Amino acid sequence: MREPIKYVLLTASLGLLLWSLYKIGYVLPLEANVAAYQILYLHVPSFFAAFTGFFLGLFASGIYLATGNFKYDSFAAGANEVALMFATAGLASGMIWARYAWGIWWTWDARLSSMLLCWLVYVGYLFLRKSVEEPTQRARLSAVLSIFGCVNVAFVYKSIEWYRTQHPSPVLSFRNGGDHMGPGLEAPIWWNWLALVCLGVVIAMVRMQQGEMSREIDALRRQAHSY
Amino acid sequence: MEQRELHFVMYGLTAILMVIVLYILKLDADGRRLRKELDRVRKMVGGSEKRD
Numbered sequence: 001m002r003e004p005i006k007y008v009l010l011t012a013s014l015g016l017l018l019w020s021l022y023k024i025g026y027v028l029p030l031e032a033n034v035a036a037y038q039i040l041y042l043h044v045p046s047f048f049a050a051f052t053g054f055f056l057g058l059f060a061s062g063i064y065l066a067t068g069n070f071k072y073d074s075f076a077a078g079a080n081e082v083a084l085m086f087a088t089a090g091l092a093s094g095m096i097w098a099r100y101a102w103g104i105w106w107t108w109d110a111r112l113s114s115m116l117l118c119w120l121v122y123v124g125y126l127f128l129r130k131s132v133e134e135p136t137q138r139a140r141l142s143a144v145l146s147i148f149g150c151v152n153v154a155f156v157y158k159s160i161e162w163y164r165t166q167h168p169s170p171v172l173s174f175r176n177g178g179d180h181m182g183p184g185l186e187a188p189i190w191w192n193w194l195a196l197v198c199l200g201v202v203i204a205m206v207r208m209q210q211g212e213m214s215r216e217i218d219a220l221r222r223q224a225h226s227y
Numbered sequence: 228m229e230q231r232e233l234h235f236v237m238y239g240l241t242a243i244l245m246v247i248v249l250y251i252l253k254l255d256a257d258g259r260r261l262r263k264e265l266d267r268v269r270k271m272v273g274g275s276e277k278r279d
Contacts, residue, residue, distance in 0.1 A: 021240070038239075042239045042243050043239060046243055085246060085247065085250040089243040089247060090243075092242040092243065092245075092246055096239050096242055097239065203250070203251070206254060210257055210261055213261045213262070213265055214261060216265060217261070217264055217265050217268050220265075220268040220269060220271075220272050223272055224268065224272050
């Protein structure tokens with residue numbers, strides 16, 4: 001059952017990305033000032049896909065702590081790992097934007113610093129999972145860290161409204177403050193977000209299968225030691 | 228659209244795609260390593276059961 005879903009999601013993701021890129025490049029009437037912000041069409045969806053993954057990781061971690069079912073631990077690990085990949089992509093594209101717009105690759109403003117901190121917390125999450133051998137302890141500790149990390153995600157999201165530092169203020173119409181792009185220009189951001197979420201789901205499914213294999217290996221090793 | 232702007236979008240897209248592709252390659256390598264390890268442990272446990 002899993003395999004056909006993967007192929008459908010992967011096809012949908014690639015189709016949406018290509019269609020959206022075509023719209024960005026050749027259809028949308030970009031004014032000169034908006035043209036300078038074109039990278040937003042990939043930068044913002046990367047972070048939205050990352051935040052979606054971190055929140056899914058938070059819910060799965062909460063359910064794991066409540067039920068003790070390892071499937072939710074595997075799901076949380078997959079969601080957080082994929083989310084970290086999207087956050088890395090978002091940071092990389094943001095640095096390219098910064099080099100173009102500000103002439104520097106990085107600055108220690110509120111948004112960038114809080115996002116870097118968030119990124120480091122989730123890198124720590126992955127290291128924690130690798131360093132703890134006992135499965136129950138690993139799952140419990142990483143669930144707690146996932147919940148802690150998600151508090152920071154909420155702070156990163158709101159930081160451009162709370163702190164007016166170097167990072168541009170919000171451009172999407174549903175957010176407070178900033179110069180909004182307008183609904184017509186916003187649409188590709190949402191399509192790209194959907195495309196990246198579809199891709200993320202496929203990768204998280206593969207990652208979950210690997211988690212199940214890891215648990216089977218652990219169980220077989222314990223069985224071998226008991227002989 | 229200005230040529231420079233199109234290039235600029237492409238740099239961003241390339242950065243994002245590179246991160247995704249590198250991650251997928253790592254995922255594939257992890258999967259192969261796990262399958263190999265699972266086969267090895269299964270054989271090991273199978274052997275132990277036969278001896279018992």
